[in-house]
Amino acid sequence: MAQLIKNKKKREVIKLVTEEQVAVALAQYTADLSEKYIKEKGCFNVVLSGGTLIHTMRVLAEVYKNAVDWSKWRVFWVDERVVPLDDCDSNYNLANEGFFKKVKKIPKQNIYPIHYSCSAHEVACDYESRLKTLVQNKVLPTSACGCFPKFDLMLLGIGPDGHIASLFPNRPQRYEKKHWVTSILDSPKPPPERITMTFPLIKCASNIAMVVTGKELARPVQRKHSVGIVDVLPRRPYPVLNCRWRLRGK
Numbered sequence: 001m002a003q004l005i006k007n008k009k010k011r012e013v014i015k016l017v018t019e020e021q022v023a024v025a026l027a028q029y030t031a032d033l034s035e036k037y038i039k040e041k042g043c044f045n046v047v048l049s050g051g052t053l054i055h056t057m058r059v060l061a062e063v064y065k066n067a068v069d070w071s072k073w074r075v076f077w078v079d080e081r082v083v084p085l086d087d088c089d090s091n092y093n094l095a096n097e098g099f100f101k102k103v104k105k106i107p108k109q110n111i112y113p114i115h116y117s118c119s120a121h122e123v124a125c126d127y128e129s130r131l132k133t134l135v136q137n138k139v140l141p142t143s144a145c146g147c148f149p150k151f152d153l154m155l156l157g158i159g160p161d162g163h164i165a166s167l168f169p170n171r172p173q174r175y176e177k178k179h180w181v182t183s184i185l186d187s188p189k190p191p192p193e194r195i196t197m198t199f200p201l202i203k204c205a206s207n208i209a210m211v212v213t214g215k216e217l218a219r220p221v222q223r224k225h226s227v228g229i230v231d232v233l234p235r236r237p238y239p240v241l242n243c244r245w246r247l248r249g250k
Protein backbone atom coordinates (compact mmCIF):
# COMPACT_ATOMS: atom_id res chain seq x y z
CA MET A 1 0.00 0.00 0.00
CA ALA A 2 1.35 3.42 -0.86
CA GLN A 3 -0.20 6.61 0.32
CA LEU A 4 0.58 10.10 -0.86
CA ILE A 5 -0.43 13.14 1.16
CA LYS A 6 -0.02 16.56 -0.41
CA ASN A 7 -0.68 19.96 1.00
CA LYS A 8 -0.43 23.47 -0.33
CA LYS A 9 3.19 23.86 0.78
CA LYS A 10 4.06 20.96 -1.49
CA ARG A 11 4.80 18.80 1.51
CA GLU A 12 4.28 15.19 0.64
CA VAL A 13 4.28 12.13 2.83
CA ILE A 14 4.71 8.88 1.01
CA LYS A 15 4.08 5.78 3.06
CA LEU A 16 5.35 2.50 1.73
CA VAL A 17 5.09 -1.01 3.06
CA THR A 18 8.68 -2.22 2.87
CA GLU A 19 12.10 -0.69 3.33
CA GLU A 20 12.99 -1.94 -0.17
CA GLN A 21 10.15 0.16 -1.61
CA VAL A 22 11.47 3.21 0.21
CA ALA A 23 14.94 2.56 -1.25
CA VAL A 24 13.45 2.28 -4.76
CA ALA A 25 11.36 5.45 -4.36
CA LEU A 26 14.32 7.35 -2.91
CA ALA A 27 16.50 6.30 -5.85
CA GLN A 28 13.97 7.51 -8.42
CA TYR A 29 13.38 10.75 -6.53
CA THR A 30 17.09 11.55 -6.21
CA ALA A 31 17.92 10.56 -9.79
CA ASP A 32 15.10 12.80 -11.10
CA LEU A 33 16.30 15.79 -9.07
CA SER A 34 19.89 15.16 -10.12
CA GLU A 35 18.88 15.23 -13.78
CA LYS A 36 16.75 18.35 -13.33
CA TYR A 37 19.44 20.41 -11.56
CA ILE A 38 22.27 19.25 -13.80
CA LYS A 39 20.20 20.27 -16.83
CA GLU A 40 19.33 23.62 -15.25
CA LYS A 41 22.67 24.65 -13.79
CA GLY A 42 25.29 22.02 -14.54
CA CYS A 43 25.69 20.56 -11.05
CA PHE A 44 23.79 18.90 -8.21
CA ASN A 45 24.57 19.92 -4.61
CA VAL A 46 23.53 17.21 -2.18
CA VAL A 47 23.75 17.09 1.60
CA LEU A 48 23.89 13.67 3.25
CA SER A 49 23.28 12.53 6.78
CA GLY A 50 24.58 9.31 8.30
CA GLY A 51 22.67 6.47 9.88
CA THR A 52 20.30 4.19 8.01
CA LEU A 53 20.01 6.64 5.08
CA ILE A 54 23.17 5.31 3.43
CA HIS A 55 21.83 1.76 3.37
CA THR A 56 18.56 3.06 1.90
CA MET A 57 20.61 4.74 -0.87
CA ARG A 58 21.87 1.36 -2.14
CA VAL A 59 19.28 1.18 -4.96
CA LEU A 60 20.39 4.61 -6.21
CA ALA A 61 24.02 3.49 -6.16
CA GLU A 62 23.40 0.13 -7.80
CA VAL A 63 20.45 0.51 -10.18
CA TYR A 64 21.19 4.10 -11.26
CA LYS A 65 24.96 3.64 -11.38
CA ASN A 66 25.15 4.38 -15.11
CA ALA A 67 22.08 6.61 -15.35
CA VAL A 68 23.18 9.48 -13.11
CA ASP A 69 25.91 11.97 -14.06
CA TRP A 70 27.90 11.53 -10.86
CA SER A 71 30.68 13.80 -12.12
CA LYS A 72 28.37 16.78 -11.52
CA TRP A 73 27.53 15.88 -7.92
CA ARG A 74 28.90 17.86 -4.99
CA VAL A 75 28.42 16.18 -1.63
CA PHE A 76 28.29 17.72 1.84
CA TRP A 77 27.27 16.49 5.30
CA VAL A 78 24.43 17.82 7.40
CA ASP A 79 26.20 16.45 10.46
CA GLU A 80 29.35 14.61 11.30
CA ARG A 81 30.83 12.93 14.30
CA VAL A 82 34.16 14.47 15.36
CA VAL A 83 36.26 11.37 14.75
CA PRO A 84 38.91 10.58 12.11
CA LEU A 85 37.43 10.00 8.64
CA ASP A 86 38.36 6.31 8.71
CA ASP A 87 36.68 5.73 12.09
CA CYS A 88 33.69 3.38 12.08
CA ASP A 89 31.61 6.19 13.65
CA SER A 90 32.34 8.65 10.83
CA ASN A 91 29.40 9.57 8.61
CA TYR A 92 31.88 10.20 5.78
CA ASN A 93 33.29 6.69 6.19
CA LEU A 94 29.79 5.24 6.10
CA ALA A 95 28.99 7.06 2.84
CA ASN A 96 32.39 6.20 1.38
CA GLU A 97 31.98 2.47 2.01
CA GLY A 98 28.24 2.27 1.29
CA PHE A 99 27.81 4.76 -1.54
CA PHE A 100 30.90 6.42 -3.10
CA LYS A 101 32.74 3.14 -3.62
CA LYS A 102 29.69 1.76 -5.43
CA VAL A 103 29.02 4.70 -7.75
CA LYS A 104 32.76 5.32 -8.21
CA LYS A 105 32.46 8.43 -10.37
CA ILE A 106 31.99 11.31 -7.92
CA PRO A 107 35.23 13.33 -8.24
CA LYS A 108 37.17 13.42 -4.97
CA GLN A 109 37.39 17.21 -5.08
CA ASN A 110 33.56 17.38 -5.16
CA ILE A 111 33.25 15.55 -1.84
CA TYR A 112 33.39 17.82 1.21
CA PRO A 113 33.99 15.87 4.42
CA ILE A 114 35.06 17.63 7.62
CA HIS A 115 38.72 18.41 8.26
CA TYR A 116 39.20 16.37 11.41
CA SER A 117 40.81 17.91 14.46
CA CYS A 118 40.20 17.05 18.10
CA SER A 119 38.23 20.25 18.81
CA ALA A 120 34.58 20.02 17.71
CA HIS A 121 34.36 23.80 17.81
CA GLU A 122 37.31 24.13 15.42
CA VAL A 123 35.84 21.53 13.08
CA ALA A 124 32.48 23.36 12.98
CA CYS A 125 34.15 26.76 12.35
CA ASP A 126 36.28 25.24 9.60
CA TYR A 127 33.28 23.62 7.88
CA GLU A 128 31.29 26.85 8.06
CA SER A 129 34.18 28.88 6.71
CA ARG A 130 34.68 26.43 3.81
CA LEU A 131 30.98 26.76 2.95
CA LYS A 132 31.34 30.55 3.07
CA THR A 133 34.27 30.38 0.66
CA LEU A 134 32.22 28.22 -1.72
CA VAL A 135 29.42 30.81 -1.59
CA GLN A 136 31.88 33.68 -2.18
CA ASN A 137 33.34 31.81 -5.14
CA LYS A 138 29.81 31.19 -6.45
CA VAL A 139 30.24 27.44 -6.26
CA LEU A 140 27.20 27.38 -3.98
CA PRO A 141 24.21 29.68 -4.58
CA THR A 142 22.55 31.53 -1.71
CA SER A 143 18.98 31.45 -0.44
CA ALA A 144 16.49 34.23 -1.25
CA CYS A 145 17.39 36.07 1.98
CA GLY A 146 21.06 35.90 0.93
CA CYS A 147 22.09 34.68 4.37
CA PHE A 148 22.55 30.96 3.81
CA PRO A 149 23.70 28.62 1.06
CA LYS A 150 20.90 26.95 -0.84
CA PHE A 151 21.54 23.27 -1.43
CA ASP A 152 19.57 21.36 -4.05
CA LEU A 153 18.74 18.41 -1.83
CA MET A 154 19.09 17.46 1.82
CA LEU A 155 18.69 13.77 2.58
CA LEU A 156 17.89 13.51 6.26
CA GLY A 157 17.23 10.69 8.66
CA ILE A 158 15.45 10.94 11.97
CA GLY A 159 16.38 9.25 15.24
CA PRO A 160 13.88 7.56 17.57
CA ASP A 161 14.09 10.60 19.90
CA GLY A 162 13.12 12.84 16.97
CA HIS A 163 16.60 14.24 16.28
CA ILE A 164 17.60 15.17 12.79
CA ALA A 165 21.17 15.95 11.77
CA SER A 166 22.81 16.33 15.21
CA LEU A 167 20.05 18.64 16.46
CA PHE A 168 18.69 16.88 19.50
CA PRO A 169 15.71 17.50 21.75
CA ASN A 170 16.88 19.20 24.97
CA ARG A 171 20.04 20.54 23.40
CA PRO A 172 20.50 24.27 22.66
CA GLN A 173 21.95 23.80 19.17
CA ARG A 174 18.42 23.50 17.79
CA TYR A 175 17.89 27.21 18.56
CA GLU A 176 21.03 28.42 16.79
CA LYS A 177 20.09 31.14 14.32
CA LYS A 178 23.30 32.86 13.33
CA HIS A 179 25.77 30.12 12.54
CA TRP A 180 25.50 27.79 9.56
CA VAL A 181 27.34 25.02 11.37
CA THR A 182 27.68 24.47 15.10
CA SER A 183 29.23 21.93 17.45
CA ILE A 184 27.87 19.71 20.19
CA LEU A 185 30.01 18.13 22.92
CA ASP A 186 27.35 16.13 24.75
CA SER A 187 25.26 14.37 22.14
CA PRO A 188 22.84 11.99 23.87
CA LYS A 189 23.64 9.49 21.11
CA PRO A 190 27.30 8.46 20.97
CA PRO A 191 29.79 9.63 19.96
CA PRO A 192 29.26 12.78 22.06
CA GLU A 193 31.27 15.26 19.97
CA ARG A 194 29.72 16.26 16.67
CA ILE A 195 29.16 19.12 14.29
CA THR A 196 25.86 19.88 12.64
CA MET A 197 24.30 22.26 10.15
CA THR A 198 21.73 24.45 11.87
CA PHE A 199 17.99 24.71 11.20
CA PRO A 200 18.11 28.09 9.40
CA LEU A 201 20.55 26.61 6.89
CA ILE A 202 18.74 23.28 6.57
CA LYS A 203 15.39 24.90 5.87
CA CYS A 204 16.84 26.93 2.97
CA ALA A 205 17.43 23.82 0.86
CA SER A 206 15.37 23.57 -2.31
CA ASN A 207 14.33 20.02 -1.43
CA ILE A 208 14.42 18.14 1.84
CA ALA A 209 13.65 14.45 2.03
CA MET A 210 13.18 12.89 5.42
CA VAL A 211 13.92 9.25 4.75
CA VAL A 212 12.34 7.30 7.54
CA THR A 213 12.28 3.53 7.84
CA GLY A 214 11.62 1.18 10.73
CA LYS A 215 8.81 0.53 13.19
CA GLU A 216 10.51 2.32 16.08
CA LEU A 217 10.19 5.56 14.11
CA ALA A 218 6.45 5.24 13.58
CA ARG A 219 5.69 7.24 16.72
CA PRO A 220 8.03 10.18 16.23
CA VAL A 221 6.85 10.66 12.66
CA GLN A 222 3.15 10.32 13.41
CA ARG A 223 2.80 13.34 15.65
CA LYS A 224 0.66 15.95 14.05
CA HIS A 225 1.86 19.22 12.51
CA SER A 226 5.39 18.23 11.67
CA VAL A 227 5.37 14.48 11.25
CA GLY A 228 7.72 13.71 14.07
CA ILE A 229 10.17 16.52 13.94
CA VAL A 230 8.20 18.68 16.35
CA ASP A 231 10.46 17.53 19.19
CA VAL A 232 13.59 19.00 17.72
CA LEU A 233 12.16 22.08 16.11
CA PRO A 234 11.83 25.24 18.15
CA ARG A 235 8.24 26.50 17.97
CA ARG A 236 9.44 29.87 16.78
CA PRO A 237 10.70 30.96 14.35
CA TYR A 238 10.96 27.56 12.65
CA PRO A 239 7.75 25.74 13.48
CA VAL A 240 8.16 23.14 10.79
CA LEU A 241 10.79 22.29 8.27
CA ASN A 242 10.11 23.10 4.68
CA CYS A 243 10.02 19.43 3.75
CA ARG A 244 8.96 18.81 0.22
CA TRP A 245 8.96 15.08 0.48
CA ARG A 246 9.02 12.53 3.18
CA LEU A 247 9.25 8.82 2.81
CA ARG A 248 8.05 6.44 5.39
CA GLY A 249 8.34 2.66 5.51
CA LYS A 250 6.25 0.63 7.92
Ligand SMILES: O=C1O[C@H](COP(=O)(O)O)[C@@H](O)[C@H](O)[C@H]1O
Residues within 6 Å of the ligand: 048, 049, 050, 051, 052, 053, 079, 080, 081, 091, 156, 157, 158, 159, 160, 163, 164, 165, 166, 189
Ligand atom coordinates in the same frame (compact mmCIF):
# COMPACT_ATOMS: atom_id res chain seq x y z
O1 LIG B 1 23.54 10.05 14.71
C1 LIG B 1 22.91 10.22 13.69
O2 LIG B 1 21.60 9.81 13.64
C2 LIG B 1 20.68 10.29 12.66
C3 LIG B 1 19.59 9.23 12.53
O3 LIG B 1 20.19 8.00 12.22
P1 LIG B 1 19.33 6.69 11.95
O4 LIG B 1 20.32 5.57 12.01
O5 LIG B 1 18.32 6.61 13.04
O6 LIG B 1 18.75 6.84 10.58
C4 LIG B 1 21.38 10.57 11.35
O7 LIG B 1 20.47 11.18 10.46
C5 LIG B 1 22.59 11.46 11.61
O8 LIG B 1 23.21 11.84 10.41
C6 LIG B 1 23.55 10.71 12.46
O9 LIG B 1 24.74 11.44 12.74
